[in-house]
Amino acid sequence: MSKPRKGDVLLSKFRTNMPPTNKFLHRFNIVSSPNCEFCVNAEETISHILFQCPRYRNPRLQLLKEIQALNPVYSDTSLQSLLNLDKNAKFKLRALEKLCLACKRF
Numbered sequence: 275m276s277k278p279r280k281g282d283v284l285l286s287k288f289r290t291n292m293p294p295t296n297k298f299l300h301r302f303n304i305v306s307s308p309n310c311e312f313c314v315n316a317e318e319t320i321s322h323i324l325f326q327c328p329r330y331r332n333p334r335l336q337l338l339k340e341i342q343a344l345n346p347v348y349s350d351t352s353l354q355s356l357l358n359l360d361k362n363a364k365f366k367l368r369a370l371e372k373l374c375l376a377c378k379r380f
């Protein structure tokens with residue numbers, strides 16, 4: 275069996291609600307603060323990284339462009355919608371993976 279790609283491992287952590295974000299890692303005393311290192315006063319969650327943090331604005335815009343190009347149905351770019359396994363799941367997950375890797379956060 276081949277080694278899972280880094281992006282696949284990340285996506286599976288997102289989907290199982292065990293993302294390597296500061297909020298999650300802080301729960302287990304792995305990092306000292308649950309906050310985003312860039313925003314300081316905001317907890318670093320998946321939603322924060324994917325939808326709010328100004329640090330990841332450019333990769334986020336690229337992701338949204340790719341998702342919306344798929345089908346106008348994806349004007350709903352909520353985390354839930356992104357992680358839903360529908361007929362475009364493979365494409366959406368690859369776009370999400372690209373964003374995660376472009377963020378260089380994980």
Ligand SMILES: [Zn+2]
Pocket residue numbers: 310311312313314316322326327328329
């Ligand atoms: Zn932030």
